Amino acid sequence: MKNLWISVKITLAMCLLLGVGYVLVLRGVSALAGPNGGLVETLTLDGRVVGAANVGQQFTGGRYFWGRPSAVDYNGGGSGGSNKATTNPEYLADVEQRVQDFLAAHPYLSRGEVPSEMVTASGSGLDPDISPRGAQVQVRRVAAARGLDEAVVQRLVDSLTQKPWLGLFGTTKVNVLRLNIALETLQPNVTASAGVRQAGGCGEGVSPEN
Numbered sequence: 001m002k003n004l005w006i007s008v009k010i011t012l013a014m015c016l017l018l019g020v021g022y023v024l025v026l027r028g029v030s031a032l033a034g035p036n037g038g039l040v041e042t043l044t045l046d047g048r049v050v051g052a053a054n055v056g057q058q059f060t061g062g063r064y065f066w067g068r069p070s071a072v073d074y075n076g077g078g079s080g081g082s083n084k085a086t087t088n089p090e091y092l093a094d095v096e097q098r099v100q101d102f103l104a105a106h107p108y109l110s111r112g113e114v115p116s117e118m119v120t121a122s123g124s125g126l127d128p129d130i131s132p133r134g135a136q137v138q139v140r141r142v143a144a145a146r147g148l149d150e151a152v153v154q155r156l157v158d159s160l161t162q163k164p165w166l167g168l169f170g171t172t173k174v175n176v177l178r179l180n181i182a183l184e185t186l187q188p189n190v191t192a193s194a195g196v197r198q199a200g201g202c203g204e205g206v207s208p209e210n
Contacts, residue, residue: 056128062145067176072125081123129173
């Protein structure tokens with residue numbers, strides 16, 4: 001019984017240490033060193049939460065920039081990839097279909113100009129970012145769908161392009177949700193500041209449709 005009681009006490013102590021103490025330590029480190037105090041960064045539009053900055057979501061309309069494909073249908077509770085090899089026939093068929101769909105929506109591109117990231121799913125299935133190139137090839141489509149000058153949309157992409165931290169860590173990227181929110185809230189003065197000339201030579205800006 002003495003040995004049993006010792007075992008019980010050790011078990012309870014390890015449960016508190018690893019189940020509670022370890023979690024509290026991680027929470028403290030994330031609050032001090034993590035972005036946004038260790039809390040998920042939510043993004044809002046018109047006072048309503050529309051998503052998390054670090055979790056990708058699906059955009060299919062012509063008025064929006066698209067993110068990377070997802071093998072898990074952007075399910076935040078089931079992050080993961082397809083786990084299919086690059087020689088797998090089903091995987092190749094999926095990629096080919098994505099290429100065809102992307103070209104259909106962007107007829108001004110050739111097959112070789114389609115960024116690979118736009119037709120291949122990320123390992124997590126929830127990648128919230130694309131490369132500047134992935135955004136740039138969509139500028140023409142988005143601008144046409146919104147009745148905006150391409151220079152205005154390109155300027156928006158450039159303003160939201162994030163550089164590597166300290167110039168060393170990470171990659172140059174564009175957060176898709178931030179970009180689409182910025183499109184929805186685009187103000188006339190953005191158009192004017194881009195130096196866009198409207199019909200008749202006036203400086204009146206163009207705002208996106210609701």
